[in-house]
Amino acid sequence: MHKCDDKLKTLHFERLSPICPCCKRIYGKESELAIGSVVKEKQSDIIEGILICSNKECLREYPIIDSIPIIVDDLRYYISHNIFSIMKRTDLSAVTESLIGDCCENDSIYNSYRYYISVYAFDHYENLKNGEKDKSSIAKILNIAIQNLGNKTSGSIIDIGCSVGRSTFELADKFEDIVLGVDLNFGMLRLAKKILNEKKITYNRRRVRLVYDYENFPVNFAKTENIDFWACDALSLPFKSSTFSLALSLNVLDCVASPYDHLISIRNIVNQNGKIIITTPYDWGNATAIPSWIGGHSQRSEYKGLSELILKDLVENKNHPMYLSNLKIISEIDDISWNVRLHDRSTINYQLHMMVLEKVI
Ligand SMILES: C[S@@+](CC[C@H](N)C(=O)[O-])C[C@H]1O[C@@H](n2cnc3c(N)ncnc32)[C@H](O)[C@@H]1O
Numbered sequence: 001m002h003k004c005d006d007k008l009k010t011l012h013f014e015r016l017s018p019i020c021p022c023c024k025r026i027y028g029k030e031s032e033l034a035i036g037s038v039v040k041e042k043q044s045d046i047i048e049g050i051l052i053c054s055n056k057e058c059l060r061e062y063p064i065i066d067s068i069p070i071i072v073d074d075l076r077y078y079i080s081h082n083i084f085s086i087m088k089r090t091d092l093s094a095v096t097e098s099l100i101g102d103c104c105e106n107d108s109i110y111n112s113y114r115y116y117i118s119v120y121a122f123d124h125y126e127n128l129k130n131g132e133k134d135k136s137s138i139a140k141i142l143n144i145a146i147q148n149l150g151n152k153t154s155g156s157i158i159d160i161g162c163s164v165g166r167s168t169f170e171l172a173d174k175f176e177d178i179v180l181g182v183d184l185n186f187g188m189l190r191l192a193k194k195i196l197n198e199k200k201i202t203y204n205r206r207r208v209r210l211v212y213d214y215e216n217f218p219v220n221f222a223k224t225e226n227i228d229f230w231a232c233d234a235l236s237l238p239f240k241s242s243t244f245s246l247a248l249s250l251n252v253l254d255c256v257a258s259p260y261d262h263l264i265s266i267r268n269i270v271n272q273n274g275k276i277i278i279t280t281p282y283d284w285g286n287a288t289a290i291p292s293w294i295g296g297h298s299q300r301s302e303y304k305g306l307s308e309l310i311l312k313d314l315v316e317n318k319n320h321p322m323y324l325s326n327l328k329i330i331s332e333i334d335d336i337s338w339n340v341r342l343h344d345r346s347t348i349n350y351q352l353h354m355m356v357l358e359k360v361i
Contacts, residue, residue: 010044012228013069015156015178020053021073021238022060030240031055033062033071042067045197067197068189070231071238078184078231084109085186094204094214101210111210113187117164118206120188121215122341124166125201129217137339141250141352142167145277146174148331148356153275155245158182160234160266161252165192168229169221171248176223182232192229195219206343235261242271251338251352253280255287259294263314263324267359276327276357279336281350282307308334308353315357330356 013035023031036052051062051069062071065086072078079086092100097114104110127135155177159168162181165188171179183189195201201219204212221227232238234249234256247266253259266276284293294314295307303309313320315327336352 010046010228011225012178012180012230016180016239016243018051018069018071018230018238019240020055020058020060020062021071021233021236023053023055023058024238025073025236027055027057029055031058033238036061066190066193068186068193068229068231070186072184072231072233073236082184082186085113085190088113088187090190094212097204098210098212101212106210114204114212115206116185117187117191117203118212119340119342120163121191121201121203122205123339124164125195125219126205126215128201128219129215136166137337138166138250139170141279141336141338141354142170142248144333144336145248145250145279145354145356148333148354149246149275149277150330150356150358153245153273155271155274156180156243157246158237158239158244158248158269160237160247160249160262161255162192162229163188165189165195165227165229167248167250168192168227169195169224171246172223172226173221175246176226177245178226178228181227181229182234182237183229184231184233186231189229189231196224196227196229199224208343208345235265237265237269239269241268242274243269245271245274246277247274248277250277250279251281251350253278253294254282254284257287257289258292259288260292260322267324267327270359272359272361274359275330276359277354278311278357279338279352279354280307281338281352283350311353311355315355326360327357328360330358332356 018033020031023029032054033051034054036050038049040047045067046064047067049064053060157179159181162168162183165181168181202216205215247270256262284296295310299305314324333354338350338352341347
């Protein structure tokens with residue numbers, strides 16, 4: 001292990017200067033992180049190492065594992081709750097993996113892990129196997145969003161809740177600046193990073209129940225030098241205010257504990273005239289307690305429980321107690337189709353609401 005010098009800093013680390021999420025919460029300070037130590041490196045990428053908070057009163061450490069920096073406020077909680085994905089071995093053959101899957105319960109951590117990877121890897125990449133580039137529903141959603149962006153922005157881009165990364169790759173292709181994909185799911189990030197480094201995808205595609213087919217095929221994207229993937233929390237993004245010119249939150253709003261804090265955190269990291277793209281089916285799940293939902297209940301109110309009306313009001317109505325100031329709606333589309341395939345005999349079709357916002361001062 002050795003102390004690093006400047007040449008070990010990666011492009012994304014230098015350009016984005018991430019900050020300590022703990023210092024932000026405890027002291028309200030934007031303390032930059034420094035590269036504390038590098039254990040393993042390859043070219044300009046740190047495979048394993050430790051980032052450290054530059055604030056002497058804090059000095060909190062954040063690990064880089066499998067070249068994914070983990071920059072979250074409660075690291076102890078994150079590591080202990082994601083220990084399976086972080087420590088999961090990836091060297092076993094498909095036949096052994098299938099036997100292990102048969103031995104675990106349907107709702108075991110192992111079967112949930114490969115199920116979610118299969119759902120998003122299929123949507124993001126499966127069509128590339130046959131070269132049908134525009135058939136992925138996430139790539140189509142992204143195209144619609146970009147067409148409705150108004151003036152094209154220039155500057156750093158963040159793809160929040162990027163999952164296995166297809167939208168991040170597409171953004172790098174369509175823009176000239178650096179793109180960062182962030183998510184909290186370590187297994188998904190590891191797959192995205194593997195695709196970035198190896199230009200191929202390997203995953204188990206769910207056929208039905210506990211039956212999976214091994215997939216392995218090449219994928220090629222442009223300007224991959226502009227891409228990186230980090231583990232960060234959408235509710236407490238570890239960046240200084242005004243770091244990004246474009247932020248995307250594709251189908252994440254209804255998956256987080258506090259959709260409102262997610263919106264506040266995005267607004268903070270986007271610069272003046274920067275854009276924010278939000279798509280969501282408002283299909284509130286277990287991650288969000290009912291009082292934190294934006295709509296989806298209280299149908300007797302003037303909003304009739306309609307989430308899209310409430311979100312719009314939060315942005316436009318200065319008298320709303322939770323008014324999200326400094327945001328302007330640029331465009332809005334309802335009913336964008338998003339297909340989420342669960343297995344060969346089941347696909348969910350969502351109708352997304354999309355909003356493009358501009359940050360105005
Ligand atoms: C419904 S998926 C959408 C994935 C991808 N954007 C797409 O549209 O295909 C929601 C994603 O948000 C991620 N996520 C959930 N809560 C998060 C949080 N607090 N911070 C960062 N990512 C989060 C999940 O791990 C998952 O990858």
